[in-house]
Amino acid sequence: MAYELVVVGCSWGGLAALGRLLDHLPDGVDLPVVVAQHRGPDSLRGALEATLRRRLERPVVEVEDKDPIALGRVYIAPPDYHLLVEPGSFALSVDERVRHARPSIDVLFESAADAYGERVIGVVLTGANEDGAAGLARIAERGGAAIVQDPGTAEAREMPEAALAAAAAATVLPLEGIGPHIAELCAVGVS
Amino acid sequence: MxxxxxxxxxxxxxxxxxxxxxxxxxxxxxxxxxxxxxxxxxxxxxxxxxxxxxxxxxxxxxxxxxxxxxxxxxxxxxxxxxxxINVTAMFRDPSFYVAFRREVAPLLRTYPFTRIWVAGCSTGEEVYSLAILLAEEELYERTRIYATDINEAVLDRARAGVFALDKMQAYTENYIKAGGTRAFSEYYVAAYDGVQFARSLVENVVFAQHNLVSDRSFNEFNVIVCRNVMIYFDRSLQGRVHRLFYESLAPLGVLALGHKESLASSPHAEAFEELDAEEKIFRRVR
Structure with a gap:
């Protein structure tokens, strides 16, 4: 069985880390990459998307409600909404913040695990809180692949450390190693 | 065995x-x-x-x-x-209210009387925000707002107009960014651990139970505001609610959605033009 979706969570220092990860994602990998990056409710709509778009060959889009999930794209959670995954499409919510965050990485990851089960790859990057840990554990529990940025290389190590504590079997890699590892996972398929 | x-x-x-x-x-x-x-x-x-x-x-x-x-x-x-309950805030997305003042208020001014439907009003924050905006634009006196929700208990809270004191700082900032022209504190008085908004703001508001999923259209409106409510519906239900809104809008009526919503699931998308693409404010032209 093949992997179908990559979900990425990042917070403090996330934009730089995300750019670096995507720079090292081999062109042959066409899985949709869905990103929840913490940011303030007032952060300029489309700003993160525009920054990444300037840098990447891949199309980068800020998600609108019920957008279909297409191959080869990078999807960004809009500010002040939770981003959830359903089979084949996205859904948004304005429910309460989870651990002070909206978008919440846990909400994205848990919905991805529910909708895609073992066909999900979850990646937790730099951040100064514990969001994403529960979500990554859910992905691993449902048979998906869990990857955590090496805390020693992260701008803020709390988030990757918390993710590792919750999902001990996760693969630990520096940013440049994550893209190639995703390519390997795709080549081998879900074990 | x-x-x-x-x-x-x-x-x-x-x-x-x-x-x-x-x-x-x-x-x-x-x-x-x-x-x-x-x-x-x-x-x-x-x-x-x-x-x-x-x-x-x-x-x-x-x-x-x-x-x-x-x-x-x-x-x-x-x-x-x-x-x-849909979590919301007064003047959530201040840029929406700025656009409403700029694009919609001048249209409303051309009518002697207008009806606005706030569909899925939840605990009422948006209704009070809109009432304040209309009062400042000197439109409130000739407007009737119909604020509906599926849940009676939620409507009671909306009617009461009491909001948490600790939210007022954030709401005041929103109000200023939304283009408010007075002091926000003029609109409320402290009451116990909350603040009570002026009753005059709901004089022209009808709060009523209405279920978007199963109830029909109940009037003709010049404006329908339904922000971040339909994101909780699947596409086919969204399509039906869009039809309900289309049928409830007067000619040249305005439909306002949330920032990340669209007319993609509307069977009448081609009947609308954009008044403000960023703020998802549309006008029925057919």
Whole structure:
């Protein structure tokens, strides 16, 4: 069985880390990459998307409600909404913040695990809180692949450390190693 | 002896699939027992809300919740609150109110009397925000706002107009960014641990129960505001609600959606033009 979706969570220092990860994602990998990056409710709509778009060959889009999930794209959670995954499409919510965050990485990851089960790859990057840990554990529990940025290389190590504590079997890699590892996972398929 | 019970072909045995069956049964039960129809709500956010209630009731499964909800109307009340409260804030998305002043207020000024429908008004923050804006634009006196929600308990809170004191700083900042022309504190007085908004703001507001899923159009409106409500619906239900809005809009009426919503699921998308593309404010032109 093949992997179908990559979900990425990042917070403090996330934009730089995300750019670096995507720079090292081999062109042959066409899985949709869905990103929840913490940011303030007032952060300029489309700003993160525009920054990444300037840098990447891949199309980068800020998600609108019920957008279909297409191959080869990078999807960004809009500010002040939770981003959830359903089979084949996205859904948004304005429910309460989870651990002070909206978008919440846990909400994205848990919905991805529910909708895609073992066909999900979850990646937790730099951040100064514990969001994403529960979500990554859910992905691993449902048979998906869990990857955590090496805390020693992260701008803020709390988030990757918390993710590792919750999902001990996760693969630990520096940013440049994550893209190639995703390519390997795709080549081998879900074990 | 071998097990005689096998799962249906195509219906796997995974936990997710089993839970989907349980949720379908719960929603069917709620519909038949209480008449509330959540069967076409967007599954991912619905599942999160159901699990919040399951944990709060100290239950362990969707089936457990089904048993309790079907036998205990008080538990259904609690679930209904979970499923129908949409978290919002006064002047949420200040840029929307700036655009409303700029694009919509001048249109309203051309009418002697206008009707505005705030559909899915929840606890009323948006209604009071709109009333303040209209008062400042000197339009309130000739406007009637119809504020509807599926949930009576939520409407009671909206009617009361009492909001938490600790929110006022954030609301004041929103109000200023939204182009407010007075001091925000002129609109409320402190009351116990909350603030009470001026009753004059709801003089021209009709709060009424209305279910977007099952109820029909009840008037003709110049403006319909429905922000971040339909994100909780699946596409086919969104399409039906869009039809309801289309049928409820006067010619040249305005439809305002949330920042990340669109007319993509509307069967009448071609009948609208954009008044403000960023703020998702549309005008019915056909």
């Amino acid at each position: 071998a097990l005689q019970v096998e799962t249906q072909a195509g219906e796997g045995t995974s936990r997710e699939e089993l839970e989907r069956v349980e949720i379908d049964l719960l929603l069917e039960g709620i519909y038949r027992r209480y008449g509330f129809d959540f069967r076409e709500y967007a599954p991912a956010s619905l599942r999160r809300r159901l699990w919040r209630r399951i944990h709060a009731e100290r239950l362990e499964s969707v089936s457990g919740l089904q048993e309790k909800v079907l036998h205990d109307p008080v538990c259904m009340e609690r679930l209904l609150l979970d499923l129908s």
